[in-house]
Amino acid sequence: xxxxxxxxxxxxxxxxxxxxxxxxxxxxxxxxxxxxxxxxxxxxxxxxxxxxxxxxxxxxxxxxxxxxxxxxxxxxxxxxxxxxxxxxxxxxxxxxxxxxxxxxxxxxxxxxxxxxxxxxxxxxxxxxxxxxxxxxxxxxxxxxxxxxxxxxxxxxxxxxxxxxxxxxxxxxxxxxxxxxxxxxxxxxxxxxxxxxxxxxxxxxxxxxxxxxxxxxxxxxxxxxxxxxxxxxxxxxxxxxxxxxxxxxxxxxxxxxxxxxxxxxxxxxxxxxxxxxxxxxxxxxxxxxxxxxxxxxxxxxxxxxxxxxxxxxxxxxxxxxxxxxxxxxxxxxxxxxxxxxxxxxxxxxxxxxxxxxxxxxxxxxxxxxxxxxxxxxxxxxxxxxxxxxxxxxxxxxxxxxxxxxxxxxxxxxxxxxxxxxxxxxxxxx
Amino acid sequence: xxxxxxxxxxxxxxxxxxxxxxxxxxxxxxxxxxxxxxxxxxxxxxxxxxxxxxxxxxxxxxxxxxxxxxxxxxxxxxxxxxxxxxxxxxxxxxx
Numbered sequence: 250x251x252x253x254x255x256x257x258x259x260x261x262x263x264x265x266x267x268x269x270x271x272x273x274x275x276x277x278x279x280x281x282x283x284x285x286x287x288x289x290x291x292x293x294x295x296x297x298x299x300x301x302x303x304x305x306x307x308x309x310x311x312x313x314x315x316x317x318x319x320x321x322x323x324x325x326x327x328x329x330x331x332x333x334x335x336x337x338x339x340x341x342x343x344x345x346x347x348x349x350x351x352x353x354x355x356x357x358x359x360x361x362x363x364x365x366x367x368x369x370x371x372x373x374x375x376x377x378x379x380x381x382x383x384x385x386x387x388x389x390x391x392x393x394x395x396x397x398x399x400x401x402x403x404x405x406x407x408x409x410x411x412x413x414x415x416x417x418x419x420x421x422x423x424x425x426x427x428x429x430x431x432x433x434x435x436x437x438x439x440x441x442x443x444x445x446x447x448x449x450x451x452x453x454x455x456x457x458x459x460x461x462x463x464x465x466x467x468x469x470x471x472x473x474x475x476x477x478x479x480x481x482x483x484x485x486x487x488x489x490x491x492x493x494x495x496x497x498x499x500x501x502x503x504x505x506x507x508x509x510x511x512x513x514x515x516x517x518x519x520x521x522x523x524x525x526x527x528x529x530x531x532x533x534x535x536x537x538x539x540x541x542x543x544x545x546x547x548x549x550x551x552x553x554x555x556x557x558x559x560x561x562x563x564x565x566x567x568x569x570x571x572x573x574x575x576x577x578x579x580x581x582x583x584x585x586x587x588x589x590x591x592x593x594x595x596x597x598x599x600x601x602x603x604x605x606x607x608x609x610x611x612x613x614x615x616x617x618x619x620x621x622x623x624x625x626x627x628x629x630x631x632x633x634x635x636x637x638x639x640x641x642x643x644x645x646x647x648x649x650x651x652x653x654x655x656x657x658x659x660x661x662x663x664x665x666x667x668x669x670x671x672x673x674x675x676x677x
Numbered sequence: 678x679x680x681x682x683x684x685x686x687x688x689x690x691x692x693x694x695x696x697x698x699x700x701x702x703x704x705x706x707x708x709x710x711x712x713x714x715x716x717x718x719x720x721x722x723x724x725x726x727x728x729x730x731x732x733x734x735x736x737x738x739x740x741x742x743x744x745x746x747x748x749x750x751x752x753x754x755x756x757x758x759x760x761x762x763x764x765x766x767x768x769x770x771x772x
Contacts, residue, residue, distance in 0.1 A: 277763035
């Protein structure tokens, strides 16, 4: 606990000890980890960070853990891809993708928060970890619990994508499918957390867990050569990620690791579940809950816990927000795949689509650096693309069959595969 | 204007364990004053120094969040039910 002073209420600033607490007893505001920044300035240097492991743990001094990482040693340091093709398609000059579709081990940014939360749960001495989840968190908590030899209890909405169920059950947690939406699952879990002595990563461990998201922002800045980009588009469910990226960038500047932060933060949400974007557009800090109706199930939180703070981060940074319809989400997924060869889940489709609209509307300028946050993997939400992708060519194993099928295909698709490519020598 | 106020568990230490309290008041603001007169310290838990309702306190009049009515000025009539609900980790009771 070298650099953690304790927890502080974000609202009334009452101090609390660094225990598994998440709500201020006095005003019910959320608790946040408070660091000793003076001490951090001495240890969190560029050189120390660069000498660290190629994972989120290179930023361990800025994370609320006492000892070494207990799990998730290979988590984070995902690629920051210079996306020239996507940039050209969107009409921006300097476009990057922060690609957590390949985060270790469960292919979403949730591995960052869970690696921190499970390490912290072990430090606190918990034997069971638990969560309320829209899917990615379920995968990650179950996987990290297996690695930590802890038991896990995972609560999900019953209508979750099959791949996310399989991707959870493989680790043999106790999976509880709740007949309700995420907000109902979450409410139930608040009661369960009160009654059972478990480490609910996104409830009683939340102040620690949420800090893991800062590493997404730390990595962007380090990978850009220790500078913050001018624009970051972030998908939002509960609103924690955008809040913590913003906090992380400000921390880096406070520690003199990057120049002044002039980044504008943008929230991307589905049109069918966009309470934070609604508030941003209405310029009202009151987040009015909605009933989610979107194919982006990982973002289907109608009553976002950190909605107000996400709103505040966006406004403080001079950013904005944008919605994406289901159709735009599917277009976004396909555009990213077609231009960059990256397959993202529906949440990534939301982010690409929202970025596209923000650029088209002139909100994001075309000549400034832009990072689009890809937070999950497309293999997890394949159902969303059902019926959209063409069938392949099915043929007998003969060259004649292939020639015929190719000719038909070229006639239909209007392309000329047979005349393309560097392989000029062709059998006649 | 007698209304029934539901007190959440964490605030019952101030109301001598009572979960429901009958109180008079023409508006939410007035109701909070009356409650505070009877149970000292309650207003401090519900409101900021300037009287604004705290961000993580939700107050409902007959199931509607007063933020979407008239805030503390929301009028009350006899028979109304007022619920005080802390919003814990997105745990607001209903949509």
